[in-house]
Amino acid sequence: MLSVIRESIKNAPGGSISYAAFMEMALYHPEHGYYQMNKAKIGRNGDFYTSSTTSAVYGAVWADVFYSMFSELGISCVLCEIGAGDGSFAKSVLDEWKRKGYPPLHYVVVESSPYHAEQIGMKLEGFCWSRFSSLEEFQSVCPSFNGIVFGNELLDALPVHVVRQTPAVLKEVRVALNETGELMEVAVHADDELRKWVETYQGDLEPGQTMEVPLAMASWLSKLYEWIERGFVVFVDYGYIREEWRQPEVREGSLRGYYRHQLILNPLSRPGEMDLTSHVHWDCVRKAGENFGCPTTCFQSQQEFLLEKGILNHLVANVSRDPFSPEHKKNRAIRSLIMDNSISRYFQILIQKKDGCC
Template sequence: MSSPDKAISYSDYMSLALYTPQLGYYQKEREKIGRNGDFYTSSAASEVFGAVWADVFYRVFQEQQLPFAVCEIGAGDGRFAKSVLNEWKAKGYPPLEYIAVESSPSHTRKIKDRFYEGPVTHFDSIDAMRAVRSSFQGILFANELLDAMPVDVVKKEVHGMAEIMVSIDNKGNLMELEKPLQNTELLMWIDEHIGDLSIGQTIEIPLAMTNWLTALYGWVEDGAVIFVDYGYTRQEWRMPQLLNGSLRGYYRHQQINDPLKFPGEMDLTSHIHWDCVKAMGEKAGFRAACFQGQSSFLLENGLLELLQDSSSLDPFSPVHKKNRAIRSLIMEDSISSYFQVLIQKKDGCR
């Protein structure tokens, strides 16, 4: 396919590669998280991550006088939900409604296996949940969700703005193709959220995320929206090391810089635009009550209090394993060092 007219946008390519039923990466029957998968998450590292968040959730409920309801979007295999609910029960907090939104068939089965006796309600999408619940009151939580949403890719050339498209060469290999940027939505997004780019700079534009956030914030009648993810502020996007953008893949715990390699077989991700997320929330009446690195957030919210003394000499004892997990979340260059936490609260909450 050599004709440029047959090229598709990067967002269309990512949608196909990640979300095509049975063929897309997130829809396939394969291990994705952990040692036998392609990447790790903070919730997969240890149950202490969810234990910290259980206490954070409780404080938010109390401060905002909210119904005790958590909706986790992109709930994965249910590990985070399990650790939150275990800590919630151990602390004797009031009954909690926990809703897991997850589209992956394999992850959905794991969620149902973990909670075959309850107390988690599952939906395969926010749209499915909206169909039975016209509005939401409580806490919306998403860990490593926004970075997996499809993005368009643009580049500023000397002659003007170009869009990086995906096509196929004469040998049937996927290839990138530059075309003059004509999508007015992309141009408007750049003007609003980024401003002028440097000559030669490539950057990802998250229209899908922006539209999704608009609908999400509009659905929350009262409560807090919490995102844990990796990304950059508007100013940080101008750093020299980001001139080539951030879109890449993860395959068997290896970073793959070519996003066209292993289509459907590897995770695709890009860093999110934090200022855009904040701006979308503010438009809908959500103020940013907290924005900080995950390491400092966990420390400030009691992670070290979970450390336990032990007389056991067995390095593989449960206590030693838990203590190592706690330290692994806050050590320099740990997974937490790459993540940020954004808590947005609805203005006018009780």
């Protein structure tokens, strides 16, 4: 992967590439990108955990939520999960859907990783589902969409540009090579598009403040909302609203790497070997939805959301003294999703609705 990035930098005007271009290669290169590698990325043997791999209860709660959404709009039950990972969430939703006897559900998986595609195929055997390697591929056979689009930890992995405010001007932080061929950062004057985005969503940054600019996300969201005719868009992720981006802990930006469950502060280390992620600009997501008649109907912490949607109803009476019994494991998993120090405290749920009236 490093050789591919070096070659790209050498051929780039000025000898540098944007962080967005770097992330696109490091994460999504068809041969050497992190998400294309034939290895575990999620869970104990991977680099990070997700809520959906903590317990099947997570997907079970969402199954009831999805059914309510379909009923509210009176549309066919078609659910499209973008970035489905290893299929754990899809299986838990479909299992609960079947257990509850809900109307037939067609589950569409958008997942580019061949490794994950194989795992999904094994998990969803016997269910009604289909897979596409990209949203564009799905859109080519489905020109307009009526249903629910779901993305869990999707937006945080989209490529971002990086800017830094100096006392005089806004600079873009780019990726270049030093004399020994190692990756390093350089700063150039930010172009009009980057400056306009910062002015729109953040106003003036403080001198020395670094921030990610999600131009790729904004473009991708526009195409998504335009494609949807009627339905809901659901994003589960971690991010900030405008005021929170002023907090001291994100003064130097939020772009990080994760490798074997360790936080890597230098995003340029281990390209292609580790996950790269940055916090979501929720104001940008909300505004993009509004522009296409898909306003936000829910925005809250995952912890609050799960409690409101009845996750405690899934607790089971302990019928065994064995702490490793299925009942004990399930109850521990539920607690791990709602406790104050749980993963859910740091995640937000954003739900947007497009009813076709706009």
